[in-house]
Amino acid sequence: MLLHLDSSANRSDESVTRRLTRLFADRWRSDHDSTEYRYRDLAADPVPPIDTAYCQLGRRSEREGVVPLELVGALVENAAEADAWALTEPLITEVLASSTILIGAPLYNFSLPAALKAWIDRITFPGVLALGDTEVVVITSRGGAYGPGTRREGWDYEVPYLRAYFTNYGVRDDNIRFITAELSLAGLVPRLAHLRPLAEQSLADAISSIATGQHATAER
Numbered sequence: 447m448l449l450h451l452d453s454s455a456n457r458s459d460e461s462v463t464r465r466l467t468r469l470f471a472d473r474w475r476s477d478h479d480s481t482e483y484r485y486r487d488l489a490a491d492p493v494p495p496i497d498t499a500y501c502q503l504g505r506r507s508e509r510e511g512v513v514p515l516e517l518v519g520a521l522v523e524n525a526a527e528a529d530a531w532a533l534t535e536p537l538i539t540e541v542l543a544s545s546t547i548l549i550g551a552p553l554y555n556f557s558l559p560a561a562l563k564a565w566i567d568r569i570t571f572p573g574v575l576a577l578g579d580t581e582v583v584v585i586t587s588r589g590g591a592y593g594p595g596t597r598r599e600g601w602d603y604e605v606p607y608l609r610a611y612f613t614n615y616g617v618r619d620d621n622i623r624f625i626t627a628e629l630s631l632a633g634l635v636p637r638l639a640h641l642r643p644l645a646e647q648s649l650a651d652a653i654s655s656i657a658t659g660q661h662a663t664a665e666r
């Protein structure tokens with residue numbers, strides 16, 4: 447199953463990540479026999495931030511050692527925890543059922559959108575996330591440039607974070623790919639106009655790596 451997530455707050459056709467994830471998903475669906483496809487718009491339908499009940503249920507589960515997903519419900523002690531688990535369990539089940547997770551993730555303030563972080567915090571219930579053979583494809587876009595030699599080299603805390611996160615939960619290094627379209631603000635901001643050719647090239651590279659299936663190019 448392909449699980450397709452978008453997290454750009456911009457739900458219009460201007461969104462670069464939404465356009466690129468749609469391209470990837472269309473291609474994936476035409477290449478695979480599997481008709482199984484789930485879409486989540488984390489901006490339109492936000493995952494609620496975790497709360498006290500989530501933390502207390504998680505702490506109870508940790509105290510017991512590793513409690514399998516199907517037994518966590520038996521640890522619930524009150525209505526708030528039941529609500530927390532009712533929000534959490536289907537999201538985790540969905541992730542565990544996915545062979546590929548596709549994430550549209552614009553760079554926001556050098557990091558990931560809060561909507562995506564809320565999803566991550568919720569699915570990361572203690573002891574239940576094992577992503578073994580899952581493939582992860584992250585499509586990012588950012589207004590500026592962060593490559594070697596740029597002024598902001600090393601300031602991108604999104605790609606390294608997502609790589610560490612998914613690796614920690616078992617995704618193999620060769621199963622996590624990043625496709626990046628940089629300098630998206632060059633077309634908008636007058637003082638960045640001289641960078642437009644680079645921006646166009648970066649977008650064209652992202653589109654072609656999706657079209658050819660060579661996602662490994664940009665940032666492995």
Ligand SMILES: Cc1cc2nc3c(=O)[nH]c(=O)nc-3n(C[C@H](O)[C@H](O)[C@H](O)COP(=O)(O)O)c2cc1C
Nearest residue numbers: 454461462463552553554555556587588589590630
């Ligand atoms: C709240 C917010 C914060 C942003 N922070 C950054 C940033 O730190 N660095 C950067 O290069 N671009 C930043 N941008 C620009 C976006 O990363 C860029 O426009 C990207 O293409 C947005 O993806 P989208 O078109 O899919 O919404 C920010 C945009 C927004 C709305």
